[in-house]
Amino acid sequence: MKKVVVGLSGGVDSSTAAAILQQQGYEVVGLTLWLMKGKGQCCSEGMIDAAYICEQLGIEHHVVDIREVFQTNIIDYLVAGYSAGITPLPCSQCNKTVKFGPMLDYAREHLGIDKIATGHYAKITYDAATNRYQLRRAVDRNKDQTYFLYDLSQDLLAGTVFPLGETTKTETRQIAAQFDLKTANKPESQDLCLVEANGSMRQFLDKYITPKQGEIVDATGKVLGQHEGVHHYTIGQRRGLGIAAAEPLYVIGLDAVMNRVIVGDRTSATQSECTVQRVNWVSIAEPTAPxxxxxQVRYRSQPVSVTVIPLENSRVKLVFDEPQFSITPGQAAVWYDGDIVLGGGVIERQ
Structure with missing residues (x-):
């Protein structure tokens, strides 16, 4: 019998993924990663629901304490980024270094199983012509999570199954109800796990970064107001600036060294190009020409046409056909050919 380890967060998606695979004839083993204490699907509350689902399905349930890895790779990473005046994206980093990598390692080393599965909305195919696994968008474009999965290696893609890739969110809940899963009607998480556990990103960051008052200035250096900490702001932000102006102003720069928030009009918050570092070429080998x-430069942004120019040291330059608003250092840029994820990386500070 085929065996698979399913990462269970305690939510409806991962629960349904486990039930689907069991119905397909897999011997399923449940695995929950203990990331941190507190409420939320990745925390104590989620672990309890995951244990209940395993009991419902009659499968083993393993809990792996990975709090130190999470602290180093996510919390310390976020704090360092926000302290430096960038806005890191934790989810891509978490998927590769905290979830998929450790899950597959545990499955192989401790359980003798070489396949893992999650409740992510994405698809994986194999292209024999190039001998590469391809990451593809899910059928449900509203739930597609490939933007957060661009950093998965070929080894991780080869060892991963996404049972919900062909399923819409509505269908997932229907399937969960058919299996009478406890999580069938569980509300969906609307925030990052850290936000869920701490109340808000501001509250989370203020636990680690001491707020320090500084100036809000325009591009010429004219002081327009005061702020309570650079880490409370992000590029493109308009609300919550606390300054009056004749036209809408947006955050266009964060200077952590001078402790300044720089604002400007919408035009000054747009860019025609940017550079991207730590690039992972997912479904294709690294090209030698543009x-x-x-x-996509944000999870919810619409894909836009771009020329991708390879550079040295795992970097690329993106040249947009039309200037783009709010290109945010620390966030991910992920490029596609139709539904195939070609590659992605982290936007650099310009």
Whole structure:
């Protein structure tokens, strides 16, 4: 019998993924990663629901304490980024270094199983012509999570199954109800796990970064107001600036060294190009010449046409066909060919 380890967060998606695989004839083992204490699907509350689901399905349930890895790779990473005046994206980092990598390692080393599965909305196919696994968008474009999965290696893609790739969120809940899963009607998480556990990103950051008052200035250096900490702001932000102006102002720069928030009009918050570092070429080998693609620079942004120019040291330059608003250092840029994820990386500070 085929065996698979399913990462269970205590939510409806991972629960349904486990039930689907069991129905398909897999011997399923449940695995929950203990990331941190507190409320939320990745915390104590989620672990209890995950244990209940395993009991419902009659499968083993393993809990792996990975709090130190989470602290180093996510919390310390976020705090260092916000302290430096960038806005890190924790989810991509978490998927590779905290979730998928450790899960597959545990499955192989402790359980003798070489496949893992999660409740992510994405698809994996194999291209024999290039001998590469391809990461593809899910059928449900509203739930597609490939933007957060761009950093998965070929080894991780080869060892991963996404049972919900062909399923819409509505269908997932229907399937969960058919299996009478406890989580069938569980509300969906609307925030990062850290936000869920701490109340808000501001509250989380203020636990680690001491707020320090500084100036809000325009591009010429004119002082327009005061702020309570650079880490409370992000590029493109308009609300909560606390300054009056004749036209809408947006955050266009964060100077952690001078402790300044720089603002400007919408035009000054747009860019025609940016550079991206720590690039992972997912479904194709790294090209030697520029390629055309569609890129997302935020999870909920629409893909836009771009020329991707390879640079040295795992970097690329993105040249947009039309200038883009709010290109935010620390966030991910992920480029596609149709539904295939070509590659992605972290936007650099310009």
């Amino acid at each position: 390629i055309r693609a569609e890129v």
